[in-house]
Amino acid sequence: MIRLGCVLLLALLLMPAQATDSQALLRFKPLQGQLSFNQSKQLQGLPVALKSSGYILLQDGQLLWHTTTPVDSKLLVSPAGVSQWQQQQYVAVAGSEFVGQLMLAVLQQQHQFINDHFALSDADNDCQLLQPLQAPLSNLFVQIRLCGEATLQRIVLQESNGNSTTIDLQPEANLD
Amino acid sequence: MTKLARLAPYSWLAIIICLLAYLLLQLPQRQWSSSITALLPTSAEPWQQQLLTQVNSSRQLTLKLSGLALPQLRQAATSLLQQPIQGLSWHQPGTMLTQLQQQYQQHQSLLLSPQTLDLLQQGQYQPLVDAAWQRLYSPAPLLSEALSQDPLLLTQQFMEQQTAGKLMLQQAWFETRQGDAVVLYAETATDPFDRVPASALQQQLAQQLSALSAQWPQLHIARSGVLFHAVHASANASFEMQFYGTISLLAILLLLVFSFRSARPLLLATVVLLPALIAGLAALLLVFQQPHVLALVFATTLIGIAIDYSFHGMLAANQARSTFSAMLPSLALGLLTTLLGYLALLWLPFGLLQQVAVFMLAGLVAAFISVWLLLPLLLAPRQLHNSYWLQHSCARITQGYQRATALWVWLIGLSASAVVVFLLLQGRFSDDVRLFSQSPPGLLQQEAEVRALGAQQWDSRFLVLLADSTEQALAQEHVLQSTLTQWQQQGWFARWQGLSQQLTSQQQQAASQQLLQQAYQSPALQTYLSQLQLQAPSARTDWLTTANFTSPLVKQHFRVGTQTAAIVLLQQVSEAALLQQAVAQLPAVYLLDPIADTNSSLQQLRSQLLTWLLLALLLSIAVLSWRRGIKAALASALLLTLAIGAALCFSLWRQQHLNVFNLVAALLVLALALDYAVFFTSTLHKTEVMQAVLLSAATSCLAFGMLSFSQTPAVASFGFTVFSGVALSALLAPLLTLICHKEAVSGGTL
Incomplete structure (x- = not known):
């Protein structure tokens, strides 16, 4: 009986710790629907940043990345891969x-994928750092910075070649 | 008896001892092949044969790990890779891709996609500028120094236009997009058909996989690769050879004990069998550098035939010296006709049959010589107690056959032959080589499971472009790209892979640089460059060639004589006939289909075998006609036709179709049945002949009948046809005494 009590006590003590780990992974609310974005891309060898904006549409496990300014470009991202809108079709x-x-x-916020591929750590100003664990992601990115309070508001992709991309997100319900 | 005649048995024994010594020296050094397809004939031209030996995907193997969460699957994969197996190298797809990307990065703007090239050639620069802007504003990463070396990001686009795979690439393996499986690829250093090292390698791998399964009981492992099938086939053939050989030997021993109730016949049978096996094996090793294990499976039947000779020899020698001397010519005639049958096999372009023929020819000659020289020396007349019950039964059977009349035998024989021939004409042949061997269902299921991933599973058919140099081959492949894409869009195949997808010829790279320099001067490009505040890069001359380009696809270019062959691999070919027609219209492009080639060769072989079967039948009839007279020869022909025809009919009923191995078996039935015909048309005492034939047929039926239970369909087909043919021949042969009771005066001597 004493042994059972100890086990129960241990379980009660461990429960909050596990919950904290999960919460750390699920820090941001998963995004859904339409959001507008502003992107600033700093490329090596370019004196000025390349700024663009548009919207993203997250629906049925797919992501449409539609850049509207300064060029019109569409990327469709699904678990099957990435396709680009070219000559009236996705390639x-x-x-x-x-x-x-x-x-x-x-x-x-697919914590399984994030956990499988990145080491997570907290950074300043409501930000979280994702560091790739292995190639090929580690060949592409040095780190990915995710910032926001309850929802994800900023993504900074720090590439291995010195380029960096900052994406600011803003929920926008009624965009076409 | 002359001195020479007295010395002959000892000389023969000395020869056998020498052959045995040769075997003991050679056997440990020799490698045995176990591939059925490796033995089959090919109708390909010499350069194609050379290429087929070089384009060998048989060393590839794939493992799919599933059933666990991804982190555990990765741990299992890492654990497997951490224990290297000698002779097995695991692919590192991530390393390969990184290497490829680095090469592209160092040679940016040299490689352009066909669409880009078209636009540059047509001077349509705006679409290129638009695409560059789109790519620049995409969140996806760019190659290092892309803008300074290749402002239009053409190499970046060239890379991105290459076919995306179904699996996600990791450093040392692939993962499914759902994250439910890890896929590992490896290559073996040894030929999977090289039995000993391949078995050792497979065993080591199996041990490691068992250890993984023990550590992660939920882990599911699916294997794919020729290694697993070849090792299974090899182990199976070895087992069957030993198993059926042992059963045959045991059955023969039992028959001898039953017939003579003495151990002496065992010794006598051994002095016939052992030299036969030693001579057969020695001849096989002398003639063939790498004999096939299946040749031995077929050749266990030597025991069945050689024991016939020892029965005839024993029974005759036990009667009297004169009976033995009278029996010898019939035995020699039987040997002659059997040798003719096997000689026919020797002329066929079929490696396995040639090996069987060499083994049997040498073995049968040795068996005959042993009967002739050794049996009279070891067995004095009346030394053996011949079973009264067996003799009495044979006499009763012989009398039973005498009740039929010759006319009825002819009538029924001819009618039955007509029916059999009619039924055979309705049957169909299958020349599909894939039906000859059968892997266990579990292994086939694993193979299908891995193939369903569709990553690196290429069709056995592939395209070949012949050119004078690697450069020219690359250029030709580049020209063919649009046609390949068109065929792909028409659904003739799902995907193709060639070196030109990763590398273009030096001439093409130079031309691209020239086009790009022109483009940089255009207003569209000038505006683009000024917006980005970039300078137009100068033309590059640091070409990327097969000499400094590292990729697994470089291995798809081969030297064939003085030419270069560029291989284009195809996936899921669905319209082979259309593809063949279209390829035939293209110069220096060929579609190689090893399986169809082998099937077509088998079809030719089948028609050759049919011709040889008829020829062997006619030849035997001619020999019989010479020794026994025309009536006996025709009666024997009827017996042979009926026995062979019915055996093929039974096989047709059992298999739903006939194959080349049924015809090979028919040749053997011809040889065996002819032996029976020779003895039943001789002047020898019919009860002794009946006893010898009954014992012979019983042993042959056991030896061949056992083969019909083989797991290898080719061997089973062969065994069943011989079994039915021999059983029918033994049943029908005594009727020959009715329709040719008056033998030729010269009968009984050769």
């Missing part, structure tokens, strides 16, 4: 599978 983009998966996982 598969080879080699971007991981980036696509990564974007989906980050926006939808």
